[in-house]
Amino acid sequence: MPAIITDSSSKKRKSGKNASAPSSKRRAVAEDKFAETLATVQELENQIAESRKHYNNIATLISMLNVEKSAEKPELAVAVSLCRVFSRLIAGGNLTESSRAAENEKIVAAWLKERCMDYQNALVAIMRQADVSSQACITALTLSMRLLKERIAHIPGSENNAWSTGFFKDIFTAVIEARAGQDLQSEFLTKFVKEFEDVRYYTFTQMADYATTKRSPETLETLITILQTCDVVPGPEYKFENFYAKRDTKNKRMVSVNSHKKQAQEAWLAILRNNLSQSQRKNLLRMMVHNIEPWFSRPELLMDFLTDSYNAGGATSLLALSGLFYLMQEKNLDYPQFFTKLYSLLDAELLHSKHRSRFFRLLNTFLSSTHLPATLVASFIKRLARLALNAPPSAIVVIVPFMYNFFKSHPTTSFMLHRSIRDKDLLAEVEREGMDDPFDPTESDPNLTNAIESSLWEIETLQSHFHPNVAAIARIISEQFTKQAYSLEDFLDHTYQGMVEAELGVEERNLKKIPVVEYQIPKRIFTDRLLEEDGGVDSGAGCFMRGLWEF
Numbered sequence: 001m002p003a004i005i006t007d008s009s010s011k012k013r014k015s016g017k018n019a020s021a022p023s024s025k026r027r028a029v030a031e032d033k034f035a036e037t038l039a040t041v042q043e044l045e046n047q048i049a050e051s052r053k054h055y056n057n058i059a060t061l062i063s064m065l066n067v068e069k070s071a072e073k074p075e076l077a078v079a080v081s082l083c084r085v086f087s088r089l090i091a092g093g094n095l096t097e098s099s100r101a102a103e104n105e106k107i108v109a110a111w112l113k114e115r116c117m118d119y120q121n122a123l124v125a126i127m128r129q130a131d132v133s134s135q136a137c138i139t140a141l142t143l144s145m146r147l148l149k150e151r152i153a154h155i156p157g158s159e160n161n162a163w164s165t166g167f168f169k170d171i172f173t174a175v176i177e178a179r180a181g182q183d184l185q186s187e188f189l190t191k192f193v194k195e196f197e198d199v200r201y202y203t204f205t206q207m208a209d210y211a212t213t214k215r216s217p218e219t220l221e222t223l224i225t226i227l228q229t230c231d232v233v234p235g236p237e238y239k240f241e242n243f244y245a246k247r248d249t250k251n252k253r254m255v256s257v258n259s260h261k262k263q264a265q266e267a268w269l270a271i272l273r274n275n276l277s278q279s280q281r282k283n284l285l286r287m288m289v290h291n292i293e294p295w296f297s298r299p300e301l302l303m304d305f306l307t308d309s310y311n312a313g314g315a316t317s318l319l320a321l322s323g324l325f326y327l328m329q330e331k332n333l334d335y336p337q338f339f340t341k342l343y344s345l346l347d348a349e350l351l352h353s354k355h356r357s358r359f360f361r362l363l364n365t366f367l368s369s370t371h372l373p374a375t376l377v378a379s380f381i382k383r384l385a386r387l388a389l390n391a392p393p394s395a396i397v398v399i400v401p402f403m404y405n406f407f408k409s410h411p412t413t414s415f416m417l418h419r420s421i422r423d424k425d426l427l428a429e430v431e432r433e434g435m436d437d438p439f440d441p442t443e444s445d446p447n448l449t450n451a452i453e454s455s456l457w458e459i460e461t462l463q464s465h466f467h468p469n470v471a472a473i474a475r476i477i478s479e480q481f482t483k484q485a486y487s488l489e490d491f492l493d494h495t496y497q498g499m500v501e502a503e504l505g506v507e508e509r510n511l512k513k514i515p516v517v518e519y520q521i522p523k524r525i526f527t528d529r530l531l532e533e534d535g536g537v538d539s540g541a542g543c544f545m546r547g548l549w550e551f
Contacts, residue, residue: 211270
């Protein structure tokens with residue numbers, strides 16, 4: 001028995017060794033097989049071109065395309081050959097049924113149409129399922145667009161059907177849902193959508209129809225990317241000249257600016273009404289003014305999306321401000337509670353938000369009108385002053401110049417700086433017992449907060465801030481207002497990193513006094529018992545200190 005096992009294993013090893021061939025030999029075998037396939041395909045194609053009796057070769061080529069088994073790795077040489085075959089047949093009118101043709105001619109034309117449909121479905125399947133690492137999907141896209149071009153050019157009356165409800169609809173859906181989506185979509189955008197007016201027009205049309213159905217956030221991200229790439233909005237004098245397929249001169253929509261903008265408008269609206277994630281909503285709000293609104297001939301259609309975003313609160317509200325203000329300023333949108341909502345956005349989170357600079361730029365625009373009530377402006381000034389008590393230094397250096405500009409543009413609010421008590425008895429009582437601030441921080445209506453009756457004691461507190469830059473800039477409120485206004489752009493981009501770098505560069509200056517530093521570094525902090533080498537004192541301070549923080 002052992003001998004039998006040994007002989008068997010020996011034979012297996014020998015056969016395995018013989019089966020394995022060098023890589024160069026395997027490569028030569030593969031090249032020979034490819035050359036043989038290419039020769040067979042070329043022979044079948046030549047026979048089809050020679051005589052109609054060889055039309056059955058079309059079915060043979062479609063079966064050789066190897067899509068029914070798996071569209072991941074198709075025979076691309078066969079796909080290219082079939083594209084040439086059908087292009088010649090379409091150009092020759094063989095797929096067109098004439099009413100005067102004989103019955104057998106109609107049967108042949110119907111059969112060719114069916115085979116052409118099989119080929120189109122195969123190309124769509126390749127685009128959807130082709131392996132990510134291969135170029136099969138891009139080749140299938142090129143062949144599909146070539147076939148579409150031939151159909152529109154040589155089949156009468158097929159332009160609208162081919163673009164709107166026919167082959168192009170399948171191409172667009174395949175590009176969006178492709179397995180190798182990023183490469184295929186990039187090719188589609190670069191070679192077709194951005195290059196040709198008609199492809200871009202019908203891409204907008206298909207997108208508007210496609211996005212009416214609820215889609216996943218990943219699919220919506222693809223649609224947003226395509227629309228965002230089409231960022232050149234045609235002006236009133238724009239001339240449409242670059243078309244991919246032959247254009248019907250009776251179709252005036254292809255050369256109409258309003259028609260193109262309308263299709264893009266419908267596409268954007270379908271996406272805005274779809275299943276957007278929070279990050280996608282914020283991204284759309286960022287590009288609203290520059291990328292989305294220029295496509296809208298009726299920007300008021302954005303009102304629902306912007307007001308919903310504005311009412312959402314947080315960073316979403318901040319990002320919706322610019323788009324909403326555009327509608328109010330340019331399209332006379334009525335938003336009665338705009339300043340009340342704007343006032344509610346002033347909270348502690350705002351001053352720590354990465355959108356802080358964007359908000360202050362907009363706030364400066366919103367409150368720039370000299371016709372605003374002094375009570376309203378005073379509420380914003382007081383709210384900012386109160387928030388500055390707990391704000392980071394990079395935010396405080398923005399708030400103080402911001403308030404300085406408000407006092408210059410709204411002089412009636414300067415009573416908050418120079419309020420004195422003339423009643424001696426009341427003054428004595430205030431000095432003895434203190435005084436309540438008449439400002440109501442819980443009031444949501446900025447016209448009812450009594451901020452105009454208050455004072456900016458918060459700014460005087462900031463003049464003793466630990467950061468020297470903050471303390472210095474807070475003192476401008478106590479000095480004479482000789483400067484016309486501060487440029488906010490000089491303060492908006494201050495960050496912790498910038499302040500740290502400024503302090504680290506302090507060695508370049510001549511210091512009058514050397515700063516004192518700790519030169520004995522303890523080995524432990526916040527512990528119950530210090531080590532003997534650190535003094536060995538058990539004061540219990542560690543337990544108390546750890547109770548102040550949550551580690």
